[in-house]
Amino acid sequence: MKKQLLYSSFLLLIGCTAVAQNRDAIKFSQTINKDNAYKHLSVLASDEYEGRETGKKGGWMAAEYIKNHFKSIGLKGPVAGDYFQPINLVSYGLSQIVTVDGQPAEALNDFFIMPKTVSAKGFAFNANSILFAGYGLTKDGYNDFVDQTLTGKVVMIFKSGEPGSTAPATASLRNSSALNAKLKYLAEQNAQAVLLIDPLVDNMPDNVRGYLQSEEMVLKNKETTDRMEVAQPMPVISIGTALANKILAGASTSIETLKKKIADSGKPSSQEIKISVCASATKVENKVRAENVLGFLEGSDPKLKREVLVITGHYDHIGITPDAKGDDKINNGADDDGSGTTGVLLIAEAFAKAKKAGKGPKRSILFMTVTGEEKGLLGSEWYSENPVFPLENTITNLNIDMIGRGDKAHESDNNFVYIIGSDMLSSDLDRIGKKANKTYVNINLDEKYNNRTDPNQFYYRSDHYNFAKHGIPVIFYFNGVHDDYHMPGDEVSKIDFPMLAKRAKLVYFTAWELANGLKRPVVDKNDDGTPKM
Known part of the structure; x- marks a missing residue:
């Protein structure tokens, strides 16, 4: 009886598994x-x-x-x-030009512009002088902008670092919050554009170069179109040491000279530099299949x-x-x-x-x-x-x-x-x-x-x-x-x-x-x- 019951249960289990x-x-x-x-x-x-x-x-x-x-x-x-x-996919390349004293600079070797910071309308400026404003700092006991008028000016500053610092130039590159604070201040003061003296330009990693050369790909819909149309507060151009020194030569000085002067005196060395700098950037839209x-x-x-x-x-x-x-x-x-x-x-x-x-x-x-x-x-x-x-x-x-x-x-x-x-x-x-x-x-x-x-x-x-x-x-x-x-x-x-x-x-x-x-x-x-x- 028990044996028969056990056998029947076994058949029932097989049946349930088959159903499952x-x-x-x-x-x-x-x-x-x-x-x-x-x-x-x-x-x-x-x-x-x-x-x-x-x-x-x-x-x-x-x-x-x-x-x-x-x-x-x-x-x-x-x-x-x-x-x-x-x-509906489009890509945006960047047509970018910078000239100093009438001489063209080379994109990615002398300067770069972050593609996503340029709106669909692009930008252009033609300045007869540049305001060098050191480290772009405003803090207790030290202010690179004291007695300076920023409205409508193209301002050149060091991307990172502080007066007298012995840290490598790249040490504070990751401190984006400090840079953002500088740029926010300049935008609020109605600066026309900013030139950032950036060590990254002098020794650009391959992945960064590849990113800057690539085209931004986006869906062409209302949301992205609206975003692309939004104008940035002001153009920001990253420049290398050579291009910065070419600009500073208009005042018979250089990066190292100014850094030493600021460090030795503990005071800003902001100054107007009489030299022409022109720049433009435009988005180039291409349809992507x-x-x-x-x-x-x-x-x-x-x-x-x-x-x-x-x-x-x-x-x-x-x-x-x-x-x-x-x-x-x-x-x-x-x-x-x-x-x-x-x-x-x-x-x-x-x-x-x-x-x-x-x-x-x-x-x-x-x-x-x-x-x-x-x-x-x-x-x-x-x-x-x-x-x-x-x-x-x-x-x-x-x-x-x-x-x-x-x-x-x-x-x-x-x-x-x-x-x-x-x-x-x-x-x-x-x-x-x-x-x-x-x-x-x-x-x-x-x-x-x-x-x-x-x-x-x-x-x-x-x-x-x-x-x-x-x-x-x-x-x-x-x-x-x-x-x-x-x-x-x-x-x-x-x-x-x-x-x-x-x-x-x-x-x-x-x-x-x-x-x-x-x-x-x-x-x-x-x-x-x-x-x-």
């Missing part, structure tokens, strides 16, 4: 495997794709590859019949198919670094985010095969690889402002950004993935995602970064956030950063393909539950994490 695991979900997940992952990633992260930078040839090649895959597996192009959603790539799978349930699950990964990366050390200059971005893009392609194919077999999801799924993530989440921001499907019908965003490797915290066991955001807005989504993992995949779900106070701010640093800020529940899947993050060493050869496939399967099974569930995840938390009343 959906056989169709398992069947169609088989296309998500390491071999198919390698097939896609070996193309997307190849040297031929030149690091897939937004607005460059490699990025366009990646977009075409993804589009062709979506088309080949039977997904529909939901953007008026197309797979591309163009984003960039597009999100969308593939749509319509749901099978007449009532539920209007609801849409969105699965995302960004296909762009940071392109080529000409001054990178060594022979390899291409940032292939195999992990960031070739791995996530590959995951989206694999999951899309699995669901497409399910639909062809008559087992398609009840709700619709939008598979979207976005561009411009590395430029500031621009592609996903554009979609959230110009959604192809109403945001109120979007039930969840599952975002995949780096699932092909691991970090130092998991060197001994790579069977993990960080999940971020799953419980930020919806307890339902958190429960569904963790249940899918327990039922099908059994990966260690690390929630170390699943909070808004994480110093790394990962919750705000990938494309899911442009859905979360609109109240749409999200899960961000992530394997952490590593030594090759944003470096040419992020190569296909270093990818853990079995784990890439396993993490992609976790997203797939979570998506299966969401797309076929009786109800969409309830949003029961506010953006700050407090319960909705």
